[in-house]
Amino acid sequence: MTKILYGTAVLLLFLLPCQAQDRATAFINAKIIPIVGQPIEQGIILIRNGKIAAVGDAGTVRISSDVQTVDLAGKVIMPGLVDSHSHIGDGSGGDASSPIQPDVRLMDGVNPRAASLQRAQAGGLTTVNIMPGSGHLNSGQTLYIKLRDGAVKVDDLLIYDKDGRYMGGIKFANGTNAIRAGGGTFPGTRAKSAALVREQFIKAQEYREKIRKAGADSTKLPARDLGMEALVEALEGKRVVHFHTHRHDDVLTVLRLQKEFGFRVVLQHVSEAWKVADEIAKAKAPASIIMIDSPGGKLETVDTKFDNGAALEKAGALVGFHTDDGITDSRWFLRSAGLAVRTGMSREKALYGMTMANAIMLDLQDRIGSLEAGKDADFIVLSGDPLSVYTHVLQTWVDGKKVFDRADPKDHLIAVGGVGAGNDGMMHLDCFDGDFGGEN
């Protein structure tokens, strides 16, 4: 009998985090950096049903007696990090058959058990734009995912818009990325690259026009073209164009194309942003930048600078950061903000660039990116200042569920690496993480 009682108690203990979802949990006494609004020294964040119910301090947030409280004194809470360009999840895009493949969906190749997704959780990432391939003018459709736990299929990671569509963008690239010497259908020069992209967008305009003219008469509709459908979505601003671009002149080519076709663009990488920061700001083009330890590695990045963030901030552009994982490791993503501040970016804009700016670039600013009532309960618990090398991500929460806990030995292994850390596995089920002696 005692054993049964004990067993039930243990079971209840393990189920507690799940119950807490419905019950509401208040994280108290941490320093809260909400990103939108001023930091709160002794903050309270109240979570209910996977959403943020309130953020404030003891004077503004009332905690009723049924709320579970978690004391995080000495810790720092900020929004879950948003990565606007990554390659985690083993996804792939277009193949070598042609330079423009807008019909290809990254979502059809994602491995929801990939170790790289777990590493991203360990880095405090909660939402990620995973991008197809490289080496094409257009390598396919990108996917916005949340790093939820226990995913068995890619669907479990998706984010849906208000019309019920799963969200994602489309990836373009210019510069040397798609150029092949004698590459058949691939471009051989920059001007040819631009011509091929323009040609496709013009086709998409014509395709859209045919659909418009057909109206209700389905017999007049053009034959379905998966690539055209995706490009029409881009033309209509329903699918953001994530444009890989490095050199200053290539950046301006993107802005020229954007102006001609009116798609919504996010400039990706933008290694020479410091040379054309004013032009980027004037075009109101958001820029997602990457911090690389040294210049070069390829010809287009020989002039990249740590200063890109500061230059874009000064010019008034919207600046976000990305990992481009595996180029940089998601686990050290916060370092990008640190290095940007090292070279003159403000702390506020650097942290904004890790969160809210990226949320805006993914059309998710109403749901994630800051700690505000009504938003998804995506947040991280840090051991200290987010910009300090000595700070560790202690916990990562997605939709009010803890998906990473450095205190858990399995999660610690993923955070620091070691034998077994690279194994693909199901991200642990938050509610059934305990040792149930075979019942698991």
Add this chain to the structure above:
Amino acid sequence: MKNVTRVSVIKARASGILLCLSFLLLAFSGTTFGQLAIKGETVYTMNGDPLTNGVVLVKNGKIEAVGTASQIRIPANYRIITAKVVTPGLIDAHSVVGLNGYLNQPHDQMALDAASPMQPELRAIDAYNAEERLIEWLRGFGVTTIHTGHQPSALISGQTMVAKTVGKSVDEATIVPLAMIAATLGRDGLGSQGKSPGTRAKSIAMLRAELIKAQENSKKTEPAKDLRSEIMLKVIRREVPLIVTANKAQDITAALRVAKEFNIRIVLDGGAEAPLLMDEVKAAGIPVIVHPTMARPGGDQESLSIETASKLKAAGVPVALQSGYEGYVPKTRVVLFEAAMAAANGLSRTDALSLITLDAAKILGLDNRIGSLAVGKDADIAMYDGDPFEWTTHCTGTLINGNLVSEIVR
């Protein structure tokens, strides 16, 4: 009377010459063997606890004195440079910079000739580009010495060298023209396109055959002196160590086995799974130049950990950190950052700093000359405006051989 006049004239001339000399000294101070006093709120000498309000006097390219402000009197003619934090010049214990360049184009990638699996005769000094931009990049972060050479991508890819990150030519930069011979076990050391070695066991068979050849050559009254025999003779005679890149446990074990069989000196490189073999590595007394802390997991480094350097150091294994070999971006890592991560993952600041200063100097056999701030050592000094390891701190100046070679705030 006459005599008096002559004496005054001589005196006048002498003082004129002195004046000229002092003008010259002023003009060159900071660039050529100036006399400098480096003052730091915190000075990491790497000999005991860091000094608070420390002073390092520099004369003729060497460290003249080290102590606290109350212990050291700064001579009037010394140029004073102040910094928040002062450390020894950083040492990158294993790099390919200078042989491989930042453009990453065939013409500036000279750290691997893929024609043959074993080419120990390839000298690093014949390929080192002293004006490579990445050298300046590293110098700006306080890196003053690099152990660089042929990359870990063949069974024996060639030789390594040690250079200061300054100088217009390889001769000016080089302090050790032949440091080690680079060998690679495991997947990274296999031949491409079906060329041998195609397996781990084949790699070791080929390496042993080469060492047996050297052993036999060494016993001859007149040993063969072709380029390859000449260099392998140095290995078998323990004059030059093999730097063996081995990350998987079986490759580390194989490296130790070969070292024992032939009684050769080796330095373990990479060592991702060395913590699995802590006792063996420690017992062998072999130093480990650990992979960069932030290296990406994958391939033979699948099991690497950011804590490996810390664990080895705690176990008493001689250990240093490296920037390593990168085939793409970033074309080089910066050991300052890699050590910073060690400091955040298990080591004290001083111990983490030691991985890229004194510990590295010891493994390179250069601790009599570099690696700490001690009287008589080369005046290689790095200066920072805060904790060197914080992402937001800047390197404010770098001295090499007593010359202020970088004033960029980076």
